[in-house]
Amino acid sequence: MRPLLLLGALWLAASLAVQAGTGLTPLADRPPAPEFSLQDMDGKTHQLASYRGKVLVVNFWATWCPPCREEMPSMQRAWAQLHPQGIELVAINVGEGEEEIFAFQAGADYGFPILLDRDSAVLGRWPVLALPTTLVVNPEGRILYRAIGGREWDDPELLETIRALR
Amino acid sequence: MKPCPRQPKIWVVLAALTLCGPAVGQVRSFVDETGILRGWSWESQGISLQQVQRLPDQTRAFFQGRGFSAQAASRLAECCVFQTILRNEGQVPIEVDLAGWRVKSLAVPGAYPKPLKLTPDWQGDWGTLGVPQSARVAFQWAMFPNRQTFEAKDWAMGMVSFSLQPGERFDLQAQWRRGGETMTATLPGLQCAPDVPAETLPKLGDR
Numbered sequence: 001m002r003p004l005l006l007l008g009a010l011w012l013a014a015s016l017a018v019q020a021g022t023g024l025t026p027l028a029d030r031p032p033a034p035e036f037s038l039q040d041m042d043g044k045t046h047q048l049a050s051y052r053g054k055v056l057v058v059n060f061w062a063t064w065c066p067p068c069r070e071e072m073p074s075m076q077r078a079w080a081q082l083h084p085q086g087i088e089l090v091a092i093n094v095g096e097g098e099e100e101i102f103a104f105q106a107g108a109d110y111g112f113p114i115l116l117d118r119d120s121a122v123l124g125r126w127p128v129l130a131l132p133t134t135l136v137v138n139p140e141g142r143i144l145y146r147a148i149g150g151r152e153w154d155d156p157e158l159l160e161t162i163r164a165l166r
Numbered sequence: 167m168k169p170c171p172r173q174p175k176i177w178v179v180l181a182a183l184t185l186c187g188p189a190v191g192q193v194r195s196f197v198d199e200t201g202i203l204r205g206w207s208w209e210s211q212g213i214s215l216q217q218v219q220r221l222p223d224q225t226r227a228f229f230q231g232r233g234f235s236a237q238a239a240s241r242l243a244e245c246c247v248f249q250t251i252l253r254n255e256g257q258v259p260i261e262v263d264l265a266g267w268r269v270k271s272l273a274v275p276g277a278y279p280k281p282l283k284l285t286p287d288w289q290g291d292w293g294t295l296g297v298p299q300s301a302r303v304a305f306q307w308a309m310f311p312n313r314q315t316f317e318a319k320d321w322a323m324g325m326v327s328f329s330l331q332p333g334e335r336f337d338l339q340a341q342w343r344r345g346g347e348t349m350t351a352t353l354p355g356l357q358c359a360p361d362v363p364a365e366t367l368p369k370l371g372d373r
Contacts (some may be wrong), residue, residue: 023319062307064228067323095303120303129311130322148314149253149321 022158024136024145027127033058033137034125038115041098046090046115048141055165056137057082057089060117060128063096063104067150068132072110078153079112087162092117094131138165189213189349202367203359208340208351212256215340215351218249219359220325221367222332228308233301238292242305245283246330246358251323254316258345263313266341266348269328272355279339283329285309332361 033056037047048056059075061068072091079089089112093101101114117123126135127146134153136145144165151158191210198205198218205218225243230236254260268279285306292302310324330336338353360367 025317025320062304064232064304064308065323067321094307095300119300120307123307129314130324131307146317147320148316149319149323151319 022155022161023147023151024158024161025147027143027146030138030142030144031127033135033141033143034122036092036115036117036122036125038092038117038122040113040115041101044113046113048137051088051090051137052141053139055087055139055162057087057134057162058126058137059089059091059132059134060094060123060126061091061132062094063100065131069104071132071150071153072108074151074153074155076108076110076112078159079110081154081159082162083111085163086166088112090115092122094120094123136162136165189351191351193353195355197370200364201369202364204357204370206353206356208353210351211344212254213260213342213344214251214253214255215353216249216251217326217338217353217356218251219357220247220249221359221364222247222361223363225325229301229305232304232308233298234305235295235297238295238297241291241295242288242327244332244361246328246332246334247325248328248356248358249323250310250326251321252310252316253321254318256344257318259315259317261313261315261343262311263341263343264310264326265312268339269330270337270339271330272335272337273331279337280329283327284312286312288327328358330358332358334358 033048035048037045039045063069075089075091082089091110091112092115094117097116097118127143130148132150134147134151135143138144145161189210191208194207196205196207197203203219203221205216207214207216222243225247226236226239229239229242252262264282264284267282269282270279271277288305289302292305308325310326311322314322316322328336328338335355335357338356339350340353341348341350343349
């Protein structure tokens with residue numbers, strides 16, 4: 001029994017090390033993702049509940065935040081790969097309005113929904129202390145991974161970690 | 167102001183340690199992409215800390231653009247604001263609490279290291295000055311987080327106010343916990359940006 005336990009522990013450690021290498025930190029307590037109901041740039045309402053059953057990547061950002069701006073193109077490339085495979089991505093803007101976001105988007109074509117958390121009420125309920133922060137929610141609605149700071153979201157290893165949650 | 171050399175000088179500094187375990191790191195000074203602002207970086211064991219000057223006018227413009235009055239924006243802008251970037255490229259998480267950071271002014275011989283003025287204190291000022299809630303939200307998220315655990319590859323960027331006068335020189339004692347140990351790194355000889363228009367500042371040279 002003991003060798004099996006040891007092997008299991010080694011496998012878990014190796015698995016976590018690989019995930020840490022991608023820059024996605026596993027959240028040990030897997031907290032339930034707090035509900036949100038937010039409008040996108042077209043006024044359409046998005047609720048967390050409507051994403052239940054799918055892997056959902058939730059990015060918190062602002063236009064004035066340099067690392068947020070920097071990671072957006074790689075997030076678009078990641079979305080282009082993940083969306084056809086049934087994995088969703090939303091970018092929740094904190095504290096700004098359509099004008100600022102529209103100006104930021106000029107020339108860029110982001111396929112994923114950009115949601116408006118104007119008073120940061122949603123942000124306050126999620127485990128976020130800095131921008132950008134991105135969280136990965138599993139189909140059961142629990143937060144499995146967090147990344148604080150910008151990432152190259154189309155990194156193959158990182159994408160594979162997200163795909164593995166389906 | 168002494169112009170910066172074309173190639174940034176590199177000093178290896180034994181981080182002078184005062185409070186807890188010393189963190190020996192490499193300190194480097196550089197000129198940012200504007201060519202007029204100075205930055206300082208510290209790096210060791212996969213942890214890097216970068217401090218870049220912000221002109222008071224930059225900070226005034228940023229916060230006035232987000233709903234601050236000129237008076238409120240100036241109060242912050244004139245308190246030596248730096249852009250802070252901290253990265254954990256190591257495999258061990260680090261816990262950062264700005265309450266443990268200290269600044270030691272070099273303007274006064276033998277000055278006592280002082281704590282930073284953190285966001286809860288500033289938010290008190292904004293309440294008194296009637297800064298609107300939306301502007302206070304922008305402030306909260308534009309500042310470097312007071313307390314944050316940085317897991318492997320996590321990093322954050324945000325403003326920090328050192329509550330010193332424009333142009334004042336100081337040593338920064340930054341602190342974090344790693345593997346149960348408190349580590350302190352000293353970045354010596356930082357300087358707050360002067361309160362002058364950007365166009366009056368000389369180019370400091372190549373990065």
